[in-house]
Amino acid sequence: MPRITLPDGSVKEFDAPVTALAVAESIGSRLAQAAVGAKVDGELADLSTTLTKDCALAIVTPKTRDGEADPDALMLVRHSCAHVMAEAIERVVPGAQLVYGPALETGFYYDIAFPEDRHLKEGDFEAIEKEMAKIVKEDRAFTRYELEYGEGIRKLDGEGSKYKIDNAHRAHEAGSLSLTWYATGEPGKDWEDLCRGPHVPNTGRIGAFKIMSLASSYWHGDENSDRLTRVYGTAFFNKKDLNEHLTRLEEAKKRDHRVLGKQLQLFHFDEAVGQGLVLWTPRGSIIRKELQDWIGTELRKMGYSDVFCPHIGKLELYKTSGHFPYYSDSQFTPVMDREFIHRVADEGCSCSELSNQISMGQVEGYLLKPMNCPHHIKIFDSQPRSYRDLPVRLSEFGTVYRWEQSGELNGMTRVRSFTVDDAHLFCREDQIGDEVRGCLRLVKLAFETLGLTDFRVRVGLRDPDSAKYVGTAEVWDKAERACLDAAAELGAKVSEEPGEAAFYGPKIDFIVRDVIGREWQLGTVQVDYNLPERFDLWYTGADNTKHRPVMIHRAPFGSMERFIAVLIEHFAGAFPTWLSPEQVRVLPISEKSSAYADEVHAALMAAGVRASVDHSNERVQAKIKHGAEWKIPYLLVVGPRDAEGGVVSVRAFGEEKDLGAMPLGDFVAAIADEISSKGETNVRARMSPAGAGT
């Protein structure tokens, strides 16, 4: 006699076990018609689930009460569509073996092992989608049935798919006593798949779908295991939602920093230079330089000292730091010492022996620096330090080199040479809290100034059960506390991640999501007990004995390359005036106003504003369109009327209409303020009646 509690708190009682669908029907026929699944005690389930005991039940429909798409319903339709796609693929490519096909936040995928002589191609999508459409049209019911584990395994053994058998084993290991199948239609007659479910009731509920892309994956994510083909798709309850989704993807693509970087001429990659090596073009360099100058100023206010270091250092240095040869796979090959090369040549050492020696660290020479810390450590260590000198804060926009795998390179977010807004703080243990807090203060200031709010903070703590960590438990406790407290002050989403600390200390990472939904780690703050030990760093304490300092590595933005990539997407290429490569463009209405345009231009340049004149032989309409394409913050239309009155007609980016005319001197003053205040004040405010003349 199940008592069913509904989301509104009401309770329905039934005399006998009842399906979720029947409960929906008892509430209303329209609900039952719309229903695609159920949530039983918070667990997503089939609509056909029989409820035998008291439970909380929510009927899942495509839209929630507020008319928003229901994420649970989307999971159901996508998982179901994965089955439909799998069936279609098996029809199109006989011999394809299904491996694993889950729903995702934005769609679904199915990992499939294809016969060696028949790989799936994008050209197959059309045929597959056609088959899928047939299956959807047939409106077959997803029918669940269950077999006792041993019986289920016998069935799978008969079918001979090692992947399915593996899935069954895993389910068993996870504690499942039985195995479930879903037939798309009638068991034993129609297509079926070993599957936990749940699904929508019928294929007909899949209103719209699309196969998106192909990718590869490894079985169990193990690169030594079978290579599988991952087919990505997405599904919705109706065509409109699918189209909106596709439009969103298009919009996101327009914000993609790789697209905008090319279009706005911010950076360039050149085959002749090398993969993953960024060339900063003049426009992009302006953005980077503005950011660096600004951060640099803030750092000096916070008591940092600028240092400069070479891009290479002796291998021995990195052996001391532990970076070499341990991380040699992700470093550029060492720059060999001439003597060493000669000796190797004389000894007739083969390439493989040489590479062996490199990986063993038995080489002499120089390394392109994979990190800045060893150089900074040597600066710290260049003179004796007293406890009174601490903290010592050494900062540098230091360029580092890492041999990322070629498949990993990605625009400016993953490159082989990048510049870290790096600093290393050398402090006493009792100073860690203040120093970590200081690091985060800068991050907060920067993110707030730039309007970056969509980021999260991850605090990596030690795994209490592991002994791999350097330093005592009390010291760790204090450092972890300091990191957590400081992170909490940021006001962003903070997650504690035990076991994610580096072996040498706890860390704070800042993670930003890009327009395509990928997450990128930007900055990091890491407490380090290890390197001071390795380099035998010390300072003289108040007690006149040697003490070990603690190091803090911190790079609030991580790499300038990745940070600016995120900024490009964040601003969709329309940078705030202070960062914009071209802040103002003067648009003379005709050649007759050329001279006045030059005058305006000169006044702007004299005030340090980055400005240009569009002297092209176009009508002003076209000049405005081009100005908008370059996402220039202000366009000044100047014609005879303006020249006469000594004014400029102002157009701001993103505004459909112009803001009206203002005296040239006022505009220059207003934009200079906007730039120096980083947008706290702006030209528009000065043009409003309240702001006029002040």
Place this chain on the structure above:
RNA sequence: GCCGCUGUAGCUCAGUGGUAGAGCGCACCCUUGGUAAGGGUGAGGUCGAGGGUUCAAGUCCCUCCAGCGGCUCCA
């Protein structure tokens, strides 16, 4: 690194074995135009590189390079 896809003018792309195309951009000419594309003319390509098949290759095959989507990795 691995799998798949892609590579044609500065940019975006069309071109499935038979004399290389479009739009934008660029140059020049006309136009001197007041708020999101005025008109005309022209220049610009070893079709990513190398090899092969063929009477004939941008097009088919192989190798390499680069980009993209993933997987693995990310001190």
